[in-house]
Amino acid sequence: MPEVRNDQAVFALEFQAVGKAFTAGRHRVDALRNVSLALPKGTVAGLVGPDGAGKTTLMRLAAGLLLPDSGRVVVFGHGTDNDTEPLRGLIGYMPQRFGLYEDLSVAENLALYADLHGIDRQERAQRFQQLTRMTGLAPFTARLAGRLSGGMKQKLGLACTLLSQPRLLLLDEPSVGVDPVSRRELWNIIEQQVKMSGTTVLLSTAYLDEAERCTDVMLLDEGELLDHGSPEAFRGKIRGRCYRVTHPELSNRDLQNRLSGQPGIVDAVIQGEAVRVVCDSEDSAGAVLAGTDTGKPRIEPVAPRLEDAFIDLLNKRRAPVRQANEMAGPAAPVADEEIIRVDDVDRWFGDFQAVKKLSFTVRRGEIFGLLGANGAGKTTTFRMLCGLLPASSGRLQVAGVDLRKAAARARARIGYMSQKFSLYANLSVSQNLAFFSSVYGLRDDRRDERIRWALRQFELEPRKDANSGDLPLGYKQRLAMACALMHEPEILFLDEPTSGVDPLARREFWNRTNRLAAAGVTVLVTTHFMEEAEYCDRLVIMAEGDILTAGTPTDIKRQARTEALPDPTMEDAFIQLIQAKQS
Structure with a gap:
């Protein structure tokens, strides 16, 4: 099918006072209200906002899968309401779950999408080769999509979307549930596509560090477009209000609890070896001193982040997130009692070894993290510890109970929140x-x-x-x-609990988790948000069923310290360890 172009169009995408509502039972939900925006050609734009803000609705309207109730959506000069035929070759849309057929192979998924887009036989062979090489999928074309890791599924979904060589690429939270290495690979592909083809990209994301990489950022909340500008413009609005706070007598968790919710403090989150604080004005730094009860904290100004601006703007529209210090005093010290013990545990699935000679212990009241790339064996380990999956060999002991002998008794003392939200x-x-x-x-x-x-x-x-x-x-x-x-329960297992949720919801989640730990509940958590690993007392990083390293967050980041990178983040350390394993 020949590509239809409208090179006279100034904008790749325009929303002109767009409104869209849905009916849920007896209630009307306004998903978008009077939204107007314009993306110039060649833009890489990020769409951010809390859960339920209307991001997916906006993406589906831009893709022409929904029509607005009011206003108009225009793509390269073509209205999605009455000029749809030219749009088929202009738009590529990748939904949140990648839109793959899991019982088809990588090659069969690509062939199916090539058929759907009407790509002729001669042209598709060249595109298949180019896209599988770009995404690193060339060695895996015969593998079923359902057998791919989360990161590989992400790249296959993107390859299928790019087959038609779209001029407008719409990606709805493409990095949900994938590890930092896969996220970086995704961005390399996007940047390569923009450079080679001049593609305009609109992606929604729960990761504000990803939105920092965009040329434009749009903030949605409750169906309204709150702000639209460059990351630098957002950061400029809170310059002079961000601080790094440390205290010689308080742990980071206790310091955060004391600062959160204080008058004059918009946000307080653990970041590295300190607590990052955002104040409501340049004159509110004194609130930090008041919140610590003593005059001993060290306060240093730091450069603002897009996430700081996001939290600040949303807190102006609503009551601040209820913080942990309303319900918890200082965190109880972690007890020496071992509540979980893993000794030389293997787990085989046929001839595939998912977990290899795994050994670690967790103490009562500890927040213990399991980190790793997709397919590292984290969820398999969780399921064995919950008594949902037997170990092939080795010993698992939970709350003093040997899981081989009394798994049901152990399960009565465990709470499990699965990666897929096992609700009805x-x-x-x-x-x-x-x-x-x-x-x-x-x-x-x-x-x-x-x-x-x-x-x-x-x-x-x-x-x-x-x-x-x-x-x-x-x-x-x-x-x-x-x-x-x-x-x-005495023990709470949390398997990627914050995957896909926005920064406000993540803060609320960790406030609750910290309160549980302070009350003596043992928490095991997996996460792909490397900043969240800072909340853990100790953690292990896994790859291909092995433990690469274990220790406190400080211990692990110290391993990645170099002359060129004297103050590495947890993400820096994670990527360095994973890439060293793969090389």
């Missing part, structure tokens, strides 16, 4: 809570008491009658965590 989509919030309470053996008054606790503690009361499948991702996360805690 057609049940309401209240019905999910009631179901999981019954599964954990709660009855009558005790069950009713815990359901009331969950609705109150996780602020789910206003949505208690909503189907869980209709909840924004952040609320699904809250509900999944509430269900895992109904029976007050």
Whole structure:
């Protein structure tokens, strides 16, 4: 099919006072309200916002998969409402789940998309070769898509989207659930495509460091476009209000708890060996001193980040996220008692060894992190520790119980929040809570008491009658965590719990997790957000079923320190270790 061009169009994408609403039961939901924007050709634009802000709706409108209720969407001068035929060759859209057919091979997925786009036989061979080489998939063309790691699925989804050589590339949260190495590879492909073909890119993302790489950033909230500008313009609005705070007598977790929610403080998050603080004005640095109860903190100004501006803008529209210091005092010291012990554990799936001679211990009240690239064996390890999957060899002991002998008894003391939010989509919030309470053996008054606790503690009361499948991702996360805690477990397993949720929801999640640890609950967590690893007391980094390294976050970052990189981040250390393993 010949490519249709409209080179007279100044903008690749325009939204002209666009509105879009949906009906959920008896309620009308305004997904977008009077949104106007214009992306010049060759732009790489990032779309950010809290869960439920309207990002996916905007992407689907831009792709022509939805039509606006009011206003107009224009792509390279063609309206999506009445000029759709030329758009088929102009737009490439990759949805959140990559749109792959998991029972087809890599080559078969590419062939199917080539058929859908009408690419002739001569042309497709060249494009297949180019795209599989660019994405690193050339050695895996015969592998089923369902057998690929998350990062490889991401790259295959992108390859399928690029087959038609689109001039407007729409990527809806393409890096959700993939590790930092895969995220960097994704960006290399995007930047190569923009450089070679002049493609205009619009991607939504939950990673604000990714949005920093864009030429333009759009912030959506509750269907409204709050702001639109370059990352530098966003950062300029909070310049002079960001600080790095350390304290000689308080741990980072205690310091964060004390600072969070103080008057004059917009945000306080652990970052490296300090707490990063954003104040509401240049005159509010004194709030840091007031929040620590003593005059001993060290306060240093730091350059602003896009994420700082994101939190600041959203907090001006709503009550700040309830912070941990409202409900918790200083964190209890981690006890010496070993609550989890893993000795020389292997796990085989046929002739594939997913976990290799794994050994580590976790103490009571500790936050312990399992990090690794996609396919490293983290989720397999979690499932074995929860008694959901037997080890092939070795010993697993949880809460003093040998899992080979009494897995059911151990499970009664464990809460598990899975990577895929194992909720029942057609049940309401209240019905999910009631179901999981019954599964954990709660009855009558005790069950009713815990359901009331969950609705109150996780602020789910206003949505208690909503189907869980209709909840924004952040609320699904809250509900999944509430269900895992109904029976007050001693140990909580959290498998990539913040994957795909926005920075506000991540802060809320870690506030709750820190409170649990302060109360003596042992927490095991996997995450692809390397900054979140700073919340862990100790962690291990895995690759291909092996442990590459173990220790405190400080210990691990020290391994990556070089003359050229004297102050490495956790992401720097992670990527260096993984790439050394792969080389």
